[in-house]
Amino acid sequence: MFHRESGIFKTTYAGDMALYPLPIAKWTVAVLVLVFVVILPLTVHEYYLSILNLIFIAIVGALGLNILVGYTGQISIGHAAFMSVGAYTAANLAVRMDLPFWITLPAGGLMAAAIGVVVGMPSLRIKGLYLAIATLAGQLIIEWTINHVPAISGGAQASIEVDRPSLFGFSFDTQHRLYYFLLFFAAIAIVATLNLVRSRIGRAFVAVRDQDIAAEIIGIDIYRYKLLAFAISSFYAGVCGVLYTYYFGIANYEQFQLIVSIDYLAMIIIGGLGSVLGSIFGAIFVTLLPIVIRILMEDVGALFFTQAEIANVISGLRLGVFGGLIIFFLIVEPEGLNRLWRNIRSYFRVWPFSY
Amino acid sequence: MTRFVRSWLGIAATTATLTIGGGQAFxxxxxxxxxxxxxxxxxxxxxxxxxxxxxxxxxxxxxxxxxxxxxxxxxxxxxxxxxxxxxxxxxxxxxxxxxxxxxxxxxxxxxxxxxxxxxxxxxxxxxxxxxxxxxxxxxxxxxxxxxSYWSQAGAAVAYAKEKLGTLKGKKIAYLFYDNPAGKEPLPILEDLAKSEGFEMRTFAVPAPGLEMGAQILDITARFKPDFIIAHLFGRSPSVAIKELKGKGYPLSKVVGLVWASAEADIIAAGGMGVAEGYNTIQFxxxxxxxxxxxxxxxxxxxxxxxxxxxxxxxxxxxxxxxxxxxxxxxxxxxxxxxxxxxxxxxxxxxxxxxxxxxxxxxxxxxxxxxxxxxxxxxWVQIWTVKGGKLVRSKDWFQGFRAVIQKHVAEDAKKS
The missing domain is CATH 3.40.50.2300 (Response regulator)
Known part of the structure; x- marks a missing residue:
């Protein structure tokens, strides 16, 4: 944020690594909490909350992928498959054993983590493109398994309907209520990731990413940390899948196909690899931009065309604009939106001087 | 950087104006x-x-x-x-x-x-x-x-029965896209196979369904069915038509469910002339x-x-x-x-x-x-490729309605 940091001196390592680098950051967080918990839900139309809900779910998934790809440097194209593992685990537990969400949600995450470790095994021997293909295989195997094992998928339609999550008889059934439900988990995911990456584990991840041989020499068990990264990342993905399941009221593996893995990779690349804020920016960008482009086009286009004609043009044009903007932002700042944000911030920090 | 920030703010301002100003009176x-x-x-x-x-x-x-x-x-x-x-x-x-x-x-x-x-x-x-x-x-x-896919499957079997006279002892191949929608008619087909006394074998085509040489060869050379029901999507129906034609299987004994039935699918398979006799189910x-x-x-x-x-x-x-x-x-x-x-x-x-x-x-x-x-x-109709275009060969009908309704009722009980 645009905090003046003159006069603030850090004299200990702990101070340098604190979650709030500046005292005023606490106030910023307090304002953010106020906005998201009180002001937005009270003032904004349900429709916009529903978009925010989708963004919250995407943030959880993007954070998970960023831990693996951005922080640890292991590529995964199987992220959506881990979501489906979480989704089906939770759906089966919720429907067959009638368990509440606060059991199914971590259970879905843990199951995804377990599967993630298995799929991540090849990372011990290969990296880069090879690992990408190995995780792609994981994605396809998991898709196929869910599609063909009725014990998991619940029958030919491979979809399991679940009830809305409820807590002490309070059901999260409207977009308003789901907003709080999802905000809670998105917030936990953000705080957990922020803490993870400034811990020993997080630093080990970064060391593995930057140079795995060097990391091994300074005493990091790279096998352990690579698998840990897969486990943590898959846990997030699993939770993300569970959130999707409760949000839509159904677990359906067609929601978690290869294209979704690619979407999430796009999110973290656009947002910025290896940064928490970048994951959030990426999730917002990829979810929100198509909607914003469409609404703008509808409004501008309505001046010239009839509704039917606009519909014809918008779809294609929207894809073009979306793709163009991705290229534009990556040319302007290859390190993603997070870096862009930091550039803007440092510009204003010294404003009106140039540096 | 200055220029960049300025243009950024410009975009934001334009966006805001357009969004506010764009709403119309109803x-x-x-x-x-x-x-x-x-x-x-x-x-x-x-x-x-x-x-x-x-x-x-x-x-x-x-x-x-x-x-x-x-x-x-x-x-x-x-x-x-x-x-x-x-x-x-x-x-x-x-x-x-x-x-x-x-x-x-x-x-x-x-x-x-x-x-x-x-x-x-x-x-x-x-x-x-x-x-x-x-x-x-x-x-x-x-x-x-x-x-629904169930009704379409029922209609497809009813049509096969009409074409073959009886289904007793006949063989029907079910060629389907390997996703939930493709698998949905299976319970109906299995049920009808029992009650009508025909042998049914399934042939799954994995996504994206552009390669099905093995399945078609299996169908035409090994299973040799009396009738084929094809439930395919996207580009795969044209591939199926082309492959079946190539293996010399009579297309008049093939019926495609509703998403394997458009003119474009048939044209992409080599034109209406090639697909002479191909049957389609239409809603x-x-x-x-x-x-x-x-x-x-x-x-x-x-x-x-x-x-x-x-x-x-x-x-x-x-x-x-x-x-x-x-x-x-x-x-x-x-x-x-x-x-x-x-x-x-x-x-x-x-x-x-x-x-x-x-x-x-x-x-x-x-x-x-x-x-x-x-x-x-x-309700569905059957349209058949005849003389370069789709011709209606069976007017609105319901296939094995009682069986479909039984399955719907049973499924409701399960939930």
Whole structure:
């Protein structure tokens, strides 16, 4: 944020690594909490909350992928498959054993983590493109398994309907209520990731990413940390899948196909690899931009065309604009939106001087 | 950096102005319909033709003064066959006050079932979604309004029976796209295989279904069936036609379910001449020989505009017209029931549930939608490739209706 940091001196390592680098950051967080918990839900139309809900779910998934790809440097194209593992685990537990969400949600995450470790095994021997293909295989195997094992998928339609999550008889059934439900988990995911990456584990991840041989020499068990990264990342993905399941009221593996893995990779690349804020920016960008482009086009286009004609043009044009903007932002700042944000911030920090 | 920040702020400012200034005043007597579509996703070959059909019918109704004096405004959102945008689209429709919405896609329908019920907005899923959604008591706000995959499978077997005389001791191959929609007819086919005494074997085609040489060879050289039922999507129907033709299997003994049945599929397989005899199942009339299609042509002529090229793909175009027509009828019934006042979504749902005897000159089947049966009877026609075009070879019929209803009832008990 645009905090003046003159006069603030850090004299200990702990101070340098604190979650709030500046005292005023606490106030910023307090304002953010106020906005998201009180002001937005009270003032904004349900429709916009529903978009925010989708963004919250995407943030959880993007954070998970960023831990693996951005922080640890292991590529995964199987992220959506881990979501489906979480989704089906939770759906089966919720429907067959009638368990509440606060059991199914971590259970879905843990199951995804377990599967993630298995799929991540090849990372011990290969990296880069090879690992990408190995995780792609994981994605396809998991898709196929869910599609063909009725014990998991619940029958030919491979979809399991679940009830809305409820807590002490309070059901999260409207977009308003789901907003709080999802905000809670998105917030936990953000705080957990922020803490993870400034811990020993997080630093080990970064060391593995930057140079795995060097990391091994300074005493990091790279096998352990690579698998840990897969486990943590898959846990997030699993939770993300569970959130999707409760949000839509159904677990359906067609929601978690290869294209979704690619979407999430796009999110973290656009947002910025290896940064928490970048994951959030990426999730917002990829979810929100198509909607914003469409609404703008509808409004501008309505001046010239009839509704039917606009519909014809918008779809294609929207894809073009979306793709163009991705290229534009990556040319302007290859390190993603997070870096862009930091550039803007440092510009204003010294404003009106140039540096 | 300065320049960059400035241009950034400029974009933001423009955006804000446009969003605020863009909202329009609404006409007094207007009904809003939501329509989800796939114009850019994996099933764009369908959406780019079906949705213009929908818009054209609505435009025709509006050009004649609307439905009972109400103009219809269609809000179309392209969901790209993805689920999150489908949810966003639904919320948008709700915000704009849509009285009903057309859903596009099987996973999208599955994801919206619950939301439709909570928001009490009816959604139609013709040719998509689960067959059990025909049960209006279980899914009160989901309306398949066209033959489900179960009904189509029943009809396909009934047609095979008609062509072969009897099914006792015969062999039927089921060639299907290996996804939930492709597997959906299996329980019906297995049940019928038992009761009708034919041998059924399944041949799965993995996505994206562009390579099925092994399956076709297995069917034609090893299994040697008396009849083939093909349930394929996207580009795969054309591959199947081409491969079967190449192996010398008579296409007159092949029937494709509704998404393996468009002109474009047949043309992509090498042209109408190649696919002579190929049978297709349709839930809307095919061709241009309908009064409503002529009316749409006349509307374009009166406006001095060229005919849209989508009209030539009559299979999907007519389905779009069918969906629009049923939406309009539902609204008409609702307005009539209220004596001309604007209906809410609940009343439009009742209007949809009272559709009966509305055939639009044969384009729409003689369906009867009731609070219990949202499928409307599961009517289909068979159209066959003959002499370079699709010719109707069997008029509206229901195949093994009793079996389908038994399965719907059993499925409802399971939930």
């Amino acid at each position: 006409a007094q007597k207007e009904l809003v319909f939501g329509l989800q579509c796939d114009r850019t996703g994996p099933t764009a070959t369908v959406g780019t033709v079906l949705c213009p059909g929908y818009h054209d019918y609505i435009a025709l109704v509006n050009s004649k003064g609307g439905v009972e004096g109400y103009k219809i405004k269609v809000l179309e959102i392209d969901n790209e066959y993805k689920v999150p945008p489908a949810m966003e689209a639904h919320e948008r429709f709700k915000k704009e006050g849509a009285v009903l919405e057309g859903i596009y896609g099987t996973p999208q329908t599955a994801a919206l079932n619950k939301k439709l019920e909570e928001d009490k907005i009816l959604g139609t899923s013709p040719g998509f979604g689960t067959a059990s959604a025909a049960d209006g008591k279980r899914y009160p706000y989901t309306f398949p309004i066209a033959a 809307a009339g095919v061709g241009k020989d309908f009064q409503v299609i002529k009316d749409i042509e006349a509307m374009y002529k009166a406006q001095g505009k060229p005919m849209p090229k989508e009209m030539d793909s009559t299979v999907y175009y007519n389905r779009g017209v069918l969906i629009a027509a049923l939406h309009v009828e539902a609204a008409r019934n609702a307005i009539k029931a209220k004596g001309g006042a604007a209906p809410n979504s609940e009343e439009v749902k009742k209007g949809m549930e009272s559709i009966k005897g509305f055939t639009l000159g044969g384009l729409v089947p003689p369906m009867e939608i009731t609070p219990a049966d949202h499928e409307g009877g599961g």
